[in-house]
Amino acid sequence: MSGVGKGITASSVAKLMEARGLTVTSIKIDPYVNVDAGTMNPIEHGECFVLTDGMETDQDMGNYERFLNVDLPSTNYMTTGSVYQAVIDRERNLGYKGRCVQVVPDIPMEAISRIKKAGELVNADIVVIEIGGTVGEYENILFLEAVRMMKSEAPDNVAVVMVSYLPVPGSIGEMKTKPTQHASRTLNNAGLQADVIIARAPTAVDQKRREKIARFCNIVPEHVISAPDVSSIYDVPLNFEKAGLGTALCTALGLKCHPVDLSAWKRFVAKSKRAAQPVKIAVVGKYFSSGDFVLSDVYISVIEAIKYSAYEQCLKPEIVYLSSHDFTDKKKLAELKKYDGVLVPGGFGTTGIEGKLNAIEYVRKNKIPYLGLCYGMQLAVLEYARNVLKLADSSTEEIDPKAKDLVIAVMPDQREKIAKGDMGGSMRLGHYPAVLKKGTIARKAYGVDNTLERHRHRYEVNPEYIAALEAKGMIFSATSPDGVLMEIAELPESVHPFFVGTQFHPELQARPLRPHPLFTAFLKVAGSKSK
């Protein structure tokens, strides 16, 4: 089934191989027809993770980057849509020299050529490939075929890891292996045999069931790796190493490896467990609910970024998700007093906006530390325009293009794209440099004059309002190198302990072993409040 932990398993596999001194890169294959993840509703698909080169990808790419502490290129992400698009474009350009182009083998071959290219780009010893979806569904069969083709070409160079769930039905209280047996047979139908089975379950798999899985799924018991639920995903690589996953994979691939070095990771995990002083952070967003369930996947990078900076300072983060809709009612705002810091993450469209603006006004006036990301920065500027500059009829063009004062306006090059309906991969995306202004909170946090951050937006602070905003005390502490685009807005420390908004997404570059300086600065102030 989905949601069983394939992404964390793939990330951990990569980590264990890297810990053996191998050069590793990670690929995500998403089986849907969307060309990338940029056009999908986050409630349905979770966070859209933007790479340095601007590709809008699946949140698993974020997990790989965080576990491996590397930037991955767009070569490492593909969907059915992007693979078909490339094959069709090549066919239209006579790239197949007149021959009949077929679903098999041409679609799997395109996938294989991308996998090889991703490996070659970094001269990788190991390419870890995660295939989205579940075995037996129609959507990902061509990618399983790609794996089968690679394996038939070089059997010793490909190992297959199946992540399977072992339910423990409440009514009987016994762990059941049958779904795993069926999944293994289904994988066999696709021409593949698992080399390793990750036994995901609420508890550890016992020896009896390990042997049963081994017997019915054609593998040795040592290659059934127990993967019980854990309280922190960062324990997973360490647990897998103890459970013998690294050794099992080296055996499957015939690798002789260096001794394992997971020391930096162990230090990070130990620190995360030592963190004792609680710091309460509220994330005010709009994408939290799905039916009766609360989702936090949409903001996964934000949440992880908070954790890294908190752990670094021995703070124990207590992160609470508040729906911005609730703050449309101003009476509810007092609840924000309970928090040491408030964060408004990125977002799109009109829903939930008034609630976010009310929350921002409240934290500004009550001096609660605030970090706004992308939309969270634009709305902080808008709130300032409405309530401090007294521009009553001001708005962002995204919400109300007819407002008198469009303090946040569409970027000039975006106007044409929106008019043409060219909405896929067309925002200002990926790495762009920003220059920091001396003496500001942001400059102090970074400790350097320049930074390179990841972006994903169509709107910007309208240059026509910058002078007026500055005259009333707002500081634009980072801009694009030409000075045109406002990258960070803040209020001086003399009026507010920490009120900072970024046009970019710092959360996308926060790593366990490299917390992001702006999150660290935010948590430092929030942490001093919690003392």
Ligand code: GLN
């Ligand atoms: N909707 C805003 C824009 O397009 C902000 C985007 C975001 O938060 N990622 O500019």
